[in-house]
Amino acid sequence: MRTSFLAILLLQGTYTALAQPTAFDVIQANDEISLLASQAFQEAQSQANDAHLEKRRSHCSWKNIRVRREWGTLSKKERKSYIDAVKCLQSKPARTPADAAPGAKTRFDDYVATHINQTLNIHYTGSFLSWHRYFTWVFEEALRNECGYKGTQPYWDWAKTAVTGLTSSPIFDGSDISMSGDGAYEGSREDIILGKNQPGLTPIYLPTGSGGGCVKSGPFKSMSVNLGPISLDSPGGETITNPNGPLSYNPRCLKRDLSAEVNRRYANASSILSNILKPQNVADFQLQMQGKPGTGTIGIHGGGHYSLGGDPGRDVFTSPGDPVFYLHHSMIDRVWWIWQMLDPKNRVFSDSAVSGTNTFLDSPPSANTTLDDYVDFFYAGGTPTKIRDLLSTLHGPFCYVYL
Ligand SMILES: *[C@@H]1O[C@H](CO)[C@@H](O)[C@H](O)[C@H]1NC(C)=O
Numbered sequence: 001m002r003t004s005f006l007a008i009l010l011l012q013g014t015y016t017a018l019a020q021p022t023a024f025d026v027i028q029a030n031d032e033i034s035l036l037a038s039q040a041f042q043e044a045q046s047q048a049n050d051a052h053l054e055k056r057r058s059h060c061s062w063k064n065i066r067v068r069r070e071w072g073t074l075s076k077k078e079r080k081s082y083i084d085a086v087k088c089l090q091s092k093p094a095r096t097p098a099d100a101a102p103g104a105k106t107r108f109d110d111y112v113a114t115h116i117n118q119t120l121n122i123h124y125t126g127s128f129l130s131w132h133r134y135f136t137w138v139f140e141e142a143l144r145n146e147c148g149y150k151g152t153q154p155y156w157d158w159a160k161t162a163v164t165g166l167t168s169s170p171i172f173d174g175s176d177i178s179m180s181g182d183g184a185y186e187g188s189r190e191d192i193i194l195g196k197n198q199p200g201l202t203p204i205y206l207p208t209g210s211g212g213g214c215v216k217s218g219p220f221k222s223m224s225v226n227l228g229p230i231s232l233d234s235p236g237g238e239t240i241t242n243p244n245g246p247l248s249y250n251p252r253c254l255k256r257d258l259s260a261e262v263n264r265r266y267a268n269a270s271s272i273l274s275n276i277l278k279p280q281n282v283a284d285f286q287l288q289m290q291g292k293p294g295t296g297t298i299g300i301h302g303g304g305h306y307s308l309g310g311d312p313g314r315d316v317f318t319s320p321g322d323p324v325f326y327l328h329h330s331m332i333d334r335v336w337w338i339w340q341m342l343d344p345k346n347r348v349f350s351d352s353a354v355s356g357t358n359t360f361l362d363s364p365p366s367a368n369t370t371l372d373d374y375v376d377f378f379y380a381g382g383t384p385t386k387i388r389d390l391l392s393t394l395h396g397p398f399c400y401v402y403l
């Protein structure tokens, strides 16, 4: 395997030399990620063809593998069919009974309600990566099985939008074949302040973006966000909560506040590359990705979420209420997959592939997450599945790779 220039820099601890990247560094970091991604693809291909693994696998082979692609590489027709399938889920009635979540009105909302219900047990926990991998996959399955979608779940490459800006990217340009664009501009506002009222934490100031109001154009212009908010970070450090309860019916427009600045600051090519090359165990990997509280960063995971902004984009609980959530989490999953494929023995097929407890930052204190713990989405669908079976994208329910 080729030892890369950047890997050597990282090993030598001279990475700080790149803290102010030039155009050259950006290109180089992007090239590095592409190389690592193609190595991951080859590793997955050889695993899929491996006769030994074949025995442990029920259904997945290289012949029926699904390939997830970056949004901008999809044809217009493919983008349209993804959008149509999401809108189809938004038009079908919820399976969640009204007494379990009165605000869940559509099949799309079933997923939002499930995420809200479990938020404090799936972020900064041992299940974070596997839970969201399975969640995104079960959503993709619903698009296919309930809405006739023939494609795969596309992803949002933040490294690309860190360079192009968000509003001019094919995901957010507001056209009929985008995921809708920015919200109406609400003028300059006070910063978003994360952790303002948490004692002992240095607050993080995030600039507001170029929108703030209701999404103006594109396919999701008139969609209804039905659930939440539960903990919506707002200008000035205020947090907005629906007083009628987290799962009550609270229909409102989809708001966005696209911020290329937040994207660039936390989810650029170097930060993605560093998240792939630096952490040597899953505890460090998932913590770098989510941002270690108190260190002043929100990681690439927070970078994507907060660059969307708006409502529900800035609400950890309700975030799947913005359909771009699934493109974002597909990218999160892709980064995990690339990292896993650098050392599959330890990062996929081992007890040490999982680390952490069952509660948000172990608060309140809880048991360590184990490979035999189940991920269960209740009404949203999917069979309750052990984390053990969610660690490889070629095993258990899965059969996909990223290109
Ligand atoms: C919320 O989670 C509990 C288990 O913790 C489950 O019994 C309940 O059905 C879930 N509700 C929804 C709306 O998913």
Ligand SMILES: *[C@@H]1O[C@H](CO)[C@@H](O)[C@H](O)[C@H]1NC(C)=O
Pocket (backbone or CB within 6 Å): 019, 020, 021, 264, 265, 266, 267, 268, 269, 270, 271
């Ligand atoms: C890229 O991200 C890293 C950390 O995530 C940050 O230190 C660096 O300043 C960012 N680059 C730019 C150009 O904002």
Ligand SMILES: *[C@@H]1O[C@H](CO)[C@@H](O)[C@H](O)[C@H]1NC(C)=O
Pocket (backbone or CB within 6 Å): 355, 356, 368
């Ligand atoms: C939980 O995991 C931590 C970190 O890996 C470990 O030090 C600790 O012993 C584990 N606790 C139990 C009860 O297994």
Ligand SMILES: [Cu+2]
Pocket (backbone or CB within 6 Å): 115, 122, 123, 132, 316
């Ligand atoms: Cu989440």
